[in-house]
Amino acid sequence: MKEFSIIDNYFKKRSYQRKDVLIGIGDDCAVSSVAAGQQLAVTTDTLVKGVHFPEDAAAQAIAHKAVAVNLSDLAAMGAEPAWINLSLSVPEVDENWLDAFSQGMRELCEYYSVQLIGGDTVQGPLSVTITAMGFIPENQALTRSGAKPGDLLYVTGTLGDAALGLDVALNRAEVPYQHRDYLTNRLHFPTPRVLAGTTLRRIATACIDISDGTLAELGHLLRMSQCGALLHVEKLPLSPAMMESTTPEKALDYALAGGDDYELLFCVPEELKGTLDRALLHSNVPITCIGQMTGQAQKLEMQLNKQPFQYERKGFEHFSG
Amino acid sequence: MKEFSIIDNYFKKRSYQRKDVLIGIGDDCAVSSVAAGQQLAVTTDTLVKGVHFPEDAAAQAIAHKAVAVNLSDLAAMGAEPAWINLSLSVPEVDENWLDAFSQGMRELCEYYSVQLIGGDTVQGPLSVTITAMGFIPENQALTRSGAKPGDLLYVTGTLGDAALGLDVALNRAEVPYQHRDYLTNRLHFPTPRVLAGTTLRRIATACIDISDGTLAELGHLLRMSQCGALLHVEKLPLSPAMMESTTPEKALDYALAGGDDYELLFCVPEELKGTLDRALLHSNVPITCIGQMTGQAQKLEMQLNKQPFQYERKGFEHFSG
The missing domain is CATH 3.90.650.10 (PurM-like C-terminal domain)
Structure with a gap:
């Protein structure tokens, strides 16, 4: 499987573009800037076929859910989503499937102004790992540990x-x-x-x-x-x-x-x-x-x-x- | 598999600690700060058993390589490594294996002052996805596209x-x-x-x-x-x-x-x-x-x-x- 062409063909050209991303897909790393006064929130979630989505789930639904669960973690922290990285393991190169999957990602990313900045594709059992990054103004993170009696x-x-x-x-x-x-x-x-x-x-x-x-x-x-x-x-x-x-x-x-x-x-x-x-x-x-x-x-x-x-x-x- | 206890037992307590990480493993997201004048470099690489490492590879070697290939991408961009996120897919909870794997990660992270800030563990065929993040002073990224004739x-x-x-x-x-x-x-x-x-x-x-x-x-x-x-x-x-x-x-x-x-x-x-x-x-x-x-x-x-x-x-x- 040619990793390079998969990322290029199905994801790069469809990626929503943000101004704070200086270098997106196609180099050794993505490079982006974090505005002054903002902290970075980072989360990773993996969805595995048969565990987190059914065997017959549509590609678009898998893509939606993989992005959504990560954005949900950002939301729980009070973070505004900005960038995601994708690691996609697929058993084979199925063009229709990749097309629908990238479409599903694109839709949610566009809605929330999130840019796909990089990724890796490997051959293996179907699973999707997304790392999502977002911003929180300094010291405004919503943790799990701040609740007080009476709240x-x-x-x-x-x-x-x-x-x-x-x-x-x-x-x-x-x-x-x-x-x-x-x-x-x-x-x-x-x-x-x-x-x-x-x-x-x-x-x-x-x-x-x-x-x-x-x-x-x-x-x-x-x-x-x-x-x-x-x-x-x-x-x-x-x-x-x-x-x-x-x-x-x-x-x-x-x-x-x-x-x-x-x-x-x-x-x-x-x-x-x-x-x-x-x-x-x-x-x-x-x-x-x-x-x-x-x-x-x-x-x-x-x-x-x-x-x-x-x-x-x-x-x-x-x-x- | 109880994801929570795996991350807690094998990775959290062994994580190298950096001062720029405000919230590490254990909340919905990690939260960290990027110093003024620095840009963020991000890369993701996935290693799959039988594709990127042999079936009988030692856990410590798999961990080392998974971290190293990501730090190598950061190096190629001129970035100083700072944080990594881990998504680990394992077929079963093998304590000795997890112990050796986390030890391998810890050693390399400590050497390069890198903190593991979060992750996800799922049950599935053995594979390791790491997202690594690092810093580059503004406009100093080493791209693939800047070479000139005569260089x-x-x-x-x-x-x-x-x-x-x-x-x-x-x-x-x-x-x-x-x-x-x-x-x-x-x-x-x-x-x-x-x-x-x-x-x-x-x-x-x-x-x-x-x-x-x-x-x-x-x-x-x-x-x-x-x-x-x-x-x-x-x-x-x-x-x-x-x-x-x-x-x-x-x-x-x-x-x-x-x-x-x-x-x-x-x-x-x-x-x-x-x-x-x-x-x-x-x-x-x-x-x-x-x-x-x-x-x-x-x-x-x-x-x-x-x-x-x-x-x-x-x-x-x-x-x-």
């Missing part, structure tokens, strides 16, 4: 849709016809909360993106912030598609333990509640307060309509089983 | 050793016993020419690292710089191990077409020859002038002792066949 706990969007979408895609769940596309699109084409992430700078005390399920990510927040939390499970935001497709109990299960939603889970001091509402008005991202941080380190208390709520994870299967 | 053509170190080392490792070549280790080490533990790369800033007009063989890389330089070159093949630097292990004809073949040397190939204006010699005195890197750039775009002329030299590539096999 309100929020999520963006709705929860559990992608996990239900997975069950739909694998024929493990039947849902009303009109909701199928919405749910499977939530799985295959996640929306990174980029604008919400940058808006939350100087408002949120802690933030994390929900890739492995709400409870798992909340667990990370509690551990890193050495806080506890009281979670009102009846407040978990559910989509109309979710509510019309399954039982309330099962919907809660998806919302608490289902993965791949890529919504943001974040904490805001009570006194900044008004600031938060006003700031997010412009970004058109719905948010829901689902609880409050407490002082008991790593203790999670759950209530359903003010009654204690015991939850046993039903054991969601990802592709990896 | 002298240089290489660092000796050529062909890694390719002969590969033949030794695969039992395709017999060499004197005392040279085996040197040659296979040149294959498995390449030395990135980091100090030479930064020293060449403002001296070299163009630079590239030799990963795919001298002729192939020279071809890239000629194409990108729209120059030609006259190459004196008798000047190609050969190691004593090479000269004592094979015929002169075969040695030339290794030096011209063998891959994986990771030496630098670069161009310097004649009037900076003295500056070059003085600058590299301190870095202890041997360099050899092997030819000169000409004005005929992409035309490569080769001479052996001032006579025209016709070369037919003998067809080196990499692991990929």
Whole structure:
């Protein structure tokens, strides 16, 4: 496989161009400039066929998801996305597939003004590794460790849709016809909360993106912030598609333990509640307060309509089983 | 596989620490600062088992090579290495293997003051993707496109050793016993020419690292710089191990077409020859002038002792066949 021609033919000419990139694809390295006062956020995520996306996933969907999950990590840090690097392992040179894949990347990159600045292609089992880089004004990074007792706990969007979408895609769940596309699109084409992430700078005390399920990510927040939390499970935001497709109990299960939603889970001091509402008005991202941080380190208390709520994870299967 | 614990157990605690890294492994992104006046160089390389390293390669050697080939790209750009991100795909969690792998990474990172700032581990066929980042003072990047007719053509170190080392490792070549280790080490533990790369800033007009063989890389330089070159093949630097292990004809073949040397190939204006010699005195890197750039775009002329030299590539096999 001629690595050079693949990168050149399918990616270089389609790359969105940014002014801060001085040298893009085609030299030993990319070279770009970071504006004064900005810090650099860097993240890497790898998606493997059969583990992170199904065997028959469309090339465009794989590309979208590979970029989106990385932009989601940047968003969770409050970073504005700028550049990505791609390492693509493919079993063979399939022109149609590469065409669709590069198209999927291009669309998301263009939407978020992100430039592909380099990469490597190798022959091997299908997998996609992306390193995404973005900017954060000095000392404004949203970490997982800044939450304080009393902070309100929020999520963006709705929860559990992608996990239900997975069950739909694998024929493990039947849902009303009109909701199928919405749910499977939530799985295959996640929306990174980029604008919400940058808006939350100087408002949120802690933030994390929900890739492995709400409870798992909340667990990370509690551990890193050495806080506890009281979670009102009846407040978990559910989509109309979710509510019309399954039982309330099962919907809660998806919302608490289902993965791949890529919504943001974040904490805001009570006194900044008004600031938060006003700031997010412009970004058109719905948010829901689902609880409050407490002082008991790593203790999670759950209530359903003010009654204690015991939850046993039903054991969601990802592709990896 | 619990990604979190692998990164935490094997990589985080062993990571070399830099002052410009504000947030390392363990949050959604790493966050670091780029000093004023510095540009960022970024490169990604993936090594796949059976393609870029043999099936039975030691974990420490794989780690060394994965880091080294990326630092070599930074060196070729004149960048000072700073941070790397790792994506590691392993078929299973083998503690001894992970231990040796992280040890191999740590050693090279420590030597070059590079911090591992993040990564992702997935279950799959063994492969290693590293994204390396480094600094270049504004407008001092060494590209492939700046060579001018008349520039002298240089290489660092000796050529062909890694390719002969590969033949030794695969039992395709017999060499004197005392040279085996040197040659296979040149294959498995390449030395990135980091100090030479930064020293060449403002001296070299163009630079590239030799990963795919001298002729192939020279071809890239000629194409990108729209120059030609006259190459004196008798000047190609050969190691004593090479000269004592094979015929002169075969040695030339290794030096011209063998891959994986990771030496630098670069161009310097004649009037900076003295500056070059003085600058590299301190870095202890041997360099050899092997030819000169000409004005005929992409035309490569080769001479052996001032006579025209016709070369037919003998067809080196990499692991990929």
